[in-house]
Amino acid sequence: MWGDFLAKYFGTNGIRGKLDEMTPEFACRMAAAFGIWSGRGKILVGRDTRTSGQMLSNAVCAGLISAGCEVLELGVVPAPTVELMVHKLGADGAITITASHNPPEWNALKFVDSKCIAVSPERGEGIEKIFEKATGTVEWNKIRGKTAYYGAIGEHVSTILANVDAERIRRRKLKIVLDCGNGTAGLIAPRLFRQLGCRVLTLNAQPDGFFPGRNSEPTRENIRDLIESVKATGADMGIAWDGDADRVIFIDEKGGYIIGDKSFALSAKLAMQRNRRTGKRSNTIVTTVATTDLLKDIAREFAGEVVYTKVGGPYIAEKVAELNSVSGGEEAGGVIWPDVHIGKDGILTAARIAEAVCDTPLSRLIASLPRYFNAKTKIMCGEREKLELVERMKREEGRAGKATLIDGIRVDYKDGWCIMRASGTENLVRIFAEAKSAKKAGALAAKWKKKVEGWMRNKKASK
Numbered sequence: 001m002w003g004d005f006l007a008k009y010f011g012t013n014g015i016r017g018k019l020d021e022m023t024p025e026f027a028c029r030m031a032a033a034f035g036i037w038s039g040r041g042k043i044l045v046g047r048d049t050r051t052s053g054q055m056l057s058n059a060v061c062a063g064l065i066s067a068g069c070e071v072l073e074l075g076v077v078p079a080p081t082v083e084l085m086v087h088k089l090g091a092d093g094a095i096t097i098t099a100s101h102n103p104p105e106w107n108a109l110k111f112v113d114s115k116c117i118a119v120s121p122e123r124g125e126g127i128e129k130i131f132e133k134a135t136g137t138v139e140w141n142k143i144r145g146k147t148a149y150y151g152a153i154g155e156h157v158s159t160i161l162a163n164v165d166a167e168r169i170r171r172r173k174l175k176i177v178l179d180c181g182n183g184t185a186g187l188i189a190p191r192l193f194r195q196l197g198c199r200v201l202t203l204n205a206q207p208d209g210f211f212p213g214r215n216s217e218p219t220r221e222n223i224r225d226l227i228e229s230v231k232a233t234g235a236d237m238g239i240a241w242d243g244d245a246d247r248v249i250f251i252d253e254k255g256g257y258i259i260g261d262k263s264f265a266l267s268a269k270l271a272m273q274r275n276r277r278t279g280k281r282s283n284t285i286v287t288t289v290a291t292t293d294l295l296k297d298i299a300r301e302f303a304g305e306v307v308y309t310k311v312g313g314p315y316i317a318e319k320v321a322e323l324n325s326v327s328g329g330e331e332a333g334g335v336i337w338p339d340v341h342i343g344k345d346g347i348l349t350a351a352r353i354a355e356a357v358c359d360t361p362l363s364r365l366i367a368s369l370p371r372y373f374n375a376k377t378k379i380m381c382g383e384r385e386k387l388e389l390v391e392r393m394k395r396e397e398g399r400a401g402k403a404t405l406i407d408g409i410r411v412d413y414k415d416g417w418c419i420m421r422a423s424g425t426e427n428l429v430r431i432f433a434e435a436k437s438a439k440k441a442g443a444l445a446a447k448w449k450k451k452v453e454g455w456m457r458n459k460k461a462s463k
């Protein structure tokens with residue numbers, strides 16, 4: 001009954017589905033499995049602003065209680081708030097009910113363990129096995145209960161205030177436009193930035209599960225109103241979050257949209273500077289194999305190193321914890337600041353970038369980073385074929401440069417790099433290239449695409 005859904009949706013970060021699959025029955029049973037997997041201890045539950053959130057939260061709490069867990073319900077909060085509170089409250093894990101940037105009809109369960117590391121597909125298999133065994137409720141006298149805990153957002157705000165130079169930001173009186181996208185950022189960001197003495201203007205700051213203001217993915221097209229507002233009001237910067245506020249996107253004082261890999265690179269630079277003063281962490285930056293070489297440049301500046309993982313948030317968090325790294329992140333604008341906590345935190349990222357903007361305009365901070373160009377393309381193919389194509393690329397191109405085989409194949413050449421991965425959800429392979437010029441990046445991607453298409457043509461002809 002449940003097998004197909006699991007096979008289809010136990011993805012890179014938790015379980016995602018529309019409500020015909022992500023039913024309260026499913027959520028209840030999966031939460032019970034997670035409760036058992038995590039040792040039947042103290043589990044936090046939070047949710048985003050989606051219309052299905054309360055229903056699924058009730059089901060998740062019931063499942064956890066049935067497994068003998070003690071539940072603390074945080075209510076509607078950003079995903080990073082839940083993760084921070086795992087540390088603060090010494091919890092054994094957390095479930096956040098959020099479909100992040102997906103359309104309003106979707107929802108998802110995101111799991112983190114007691115170290116606040118998101119559960120990867122590999123570790124998720126352990127939960128899946130318990131789920132399939134169908135366990136009963138614990139004995140009546142082992143049932144603990146649920147307590148509402150509504151102070152989490154205040155604690156997140158005070159933690160951030162304690163981890164930036166709040167006085168410096170207050171003196172500068174930055175003018176900032178916040179686009180909360182009707183998601184959970186609206187519950188924390190205006191409050192935080194007002195406490196930082198900023199002149200705050202807001203767009204879509206009211207939480208609303210219909211997301212009437214804009215689509216919750218903060219792409220350039222979706223946040224056009226923010227870009228216009230920054231320009232019209234002469235603000236120092238604009239900030240936009242996705243639905244659960246783990247990812248953040250910035251607009252500079254000229255209205256320029258800053259892509260996620262640049263704000264991640266700037267964040268990593270700020271974290272490296274901070275670590276140079278404190279020296280508490282290993283001089284490493286963790287990111288996925290698909291991330292820009294900008295991170296290598298930042299690491300080199302501080303005599304550090306970039307460590308690659310497979311694509312997916314949980315892998316980054318696992319590695320950051322293992323290496324005690326200075327920074328972790330991904331190209332879509334999700335950044336981990338391990339000196340505070342190990343979850344991607346779009347609110348903390350926003351505060352730390354604002355701190356840097358006190359001295360230097362955002363456009364100049366970004367312009368000081370080396371420039372790269374990229375090209376991406378995809379090739380439709382069969383389900384089994386996509387894996388065969390990646391294997392063949394490993395054999396044929398793996399020796400042409402420095403090959404990294406953690407996820408698909410990435411080859412670093414003298415003057416650029418290229419990666420090919422099989423899509424996890426669709427029947428296609430994706431090729432991404434990066435180089436110091438647009439021409440070179442385009443040529444690299446085209447070269448790999450031509451190779452793949454040639455193999456596919458030959459295979460068809462030989463049939």
Ligand code: MG
Nearest residue numbers: 100242244246
């Ligand atoms: Mg998100």
